[in-house]
Amino acid sequence: MKILVVSGFLGAGKTTFIRTLAERTKKDFAVMENEYGAVNVDGDLLEQTKDLNIWELTEGCICCSMQNDFATSIQTIANTVDPEYLIVEPTGVGMLSKIIENIQKIEYERITLLEPLRFWTVRCMIVVCLNFQRSARIRSSLQAGFWFLRWNLLQRMNGAV
Numbered sequence: 001m002k003i004l005v006v007s008g009f010l011g012a013g014k015t016t017f018i019r020t021l022a023e024r025t026k027k028d029f030a031v032m033e034n035e036y037g038a039v040n041v042d043g044d045l046l047e048q049t050k051d052l053n054i055w056e057l058t059e060g061c062i063c064c065s066m067q068n069d070f071a072t073s074i075q076t077i078a079n080t081v082d083p084e085y086l087i088v089e090p091t092g093v094g095m096l097s098k099i100i101e102n103i104q105k106i107e108y109e110r111i112t113l114l115e116p117l118r119f120w121t122v123r124c125m126i127v128v129c130l131n132f133q134r135s136a137r138i139r140s141s142l143q144a145g146f147w148f149l150r151w152n153l154l155q156r157m158n159g160a161v
Contacts (some may be wrong), residue, residue, distance in 0.1 A: 001080045003086045003103055005116040009091030017117075018087055022052050029085035030055060030077055034062045034070075036091040053081060061091055063098035070099075071106050078111050 006014045018031055032052040055073055060066035077086055090099050096116060103113045 001086050002086055002112050003074070003088060003112045005088045005090065005096070005100070005103070007090055007094070007096045007097060007116055007118055008092065012092070012094075014089050017087060021087070027085055027097060028083045029053075029084040029087055030081050032070075032073060032077070032086060032088045033058065034066070034088070034090045034094065036061055039100075044156050053083065061094045062088075062096040062102065063090065063096075067098070067102045070102055074103065074106060074111065075156060 006018060008014050021027075022029075023033075035056070035058045042044070055067055055070060055077060057073060060069075062070035064078075074086065077083070086101075096118070100113065100116065104143070106114055123124045
């Protein structure tokens with residue numbers, strides 16, 4: 001099982017990206033959704049996506065207070081569901097470095113960590129696009145940037161990066 005961490009600040013577009021990924025790819029994956037609060041808003045949005053296996057960890061952060069539950073959940077998913085990919089969406093306040101460390105502690109030949117996808121880059125590109133949408137030169141640069149992000153993600157999911 002390959003693990004892709006989709007990180008970014010609150011409202012960066014992580015959940016929307018995961019929904020789009022689920023709707024447009026034919027890959028077999030599960031989603032682990034982490035919410036700091038008791039109410040899992042993102043999980044509710046993801047449940048609207050057909051045939052998506054969602055695991056929720058709420059009321060804590062997988063980088064610190066729930067790191068043991070996080071590791072146990074990853075191993076449970078690998079041993080029971082065994083999807084090709086596990087998409088991990090941490091809470092927007094989580095520390096990415098700690099999440100990576102936690103995954104690396106349980107990594108072995110059946111569980112591998114792909115390079116995380118950070119959504120601050122996409123968000124910045126969208127803001128720039130909205131602010132400068134009249135400029136053809138900037139628009140073409142942004143289109144190239146979005147193409148690169150799509151290509152980069154596909155390469156990660158195919159194990160080339």
